[in-house]
Amino acid sequence: MMQQLTALLVQYGLVFVFANVFLEQAGAPVPAVPTLMVAGALAVGGGPSLAAIIGVAVLGSLLGDVIWYAAGRIYGMRVLQLLCRISISPDSCVRQTETRFVRWGPVSLVIAKFVPGFSTVAPPLAGALRIKCGRFLFYSALGAALWAGLAAVAGTLFYRQIDWLLGELGQMGVYALIVVGVALALFVAVKWYERRRFFKALRMARISVDDLYRLMQDGAAPVVVDVRSDSAREIDPRRVPGAIAVDLRNLDTALAQVPPDRDIIVYCT
């Protein structure tokens, strides 16, 4: 069975690499690094070359990135909000993504490939911020090549260990698939539980727009704080009447005059 598995991987490895990388970049929880490492290991034994592996990985990555970039261009920040809603990473990812992008610029597209979660939200943010298509493609391709190259090269360096592991998994047969499936399901379940716990806490604390309006009409005068990034405010230059725009890096300065016993209502989208 091991020989059959290896033969399949050698024959269809490039297709598998392309599909895995594309799905991961599109947002699916299917890590591509293990696939790239196995492909790299197989390259030592006569499988597809490193150049071919990296080439198809870059293509798969760019395809996923371009789709999200286009979505960001067309729909703006709403795409990021959707991604963060369906993401299995704990929230505030829109805010963190914007902060990184503002700090590093388009180079963040290179770094994004190495940061879990960031790699999926960086392309639509690039689109929403109107980063030029050529620059976007260049930095995305560069990041993909570095990321895929490192993983594939690691596979060539550790090909003996990967060979042994594949042998062990081959002997386990269908049980190997079960083990991998269970591990993946556990990973997703833990992330989902963390997310539900976060949103449960958020639901207990949040205030509806109608309740805020009533507070304002009753003269309760809560302090409304807009914690969006500068770039988000530039894209959507509106605010709740009276809201204070706050840079989270300068919180102490921005809210110095606000008594700590006041109601603070925050929005970041």
Next chain:
Amino acid sequence: MLMDRGFARVRPLQGGLDAWSDAGYDIEGIEKTG
């Protein structure tokens, strides 16, 4: 972060700015500086 600075009653606005706008409440434009 706000609670770490001593603000005891911090509440996120459900639905954010879009929900406020969709509910038909007044919206202000942000003045550009610089």
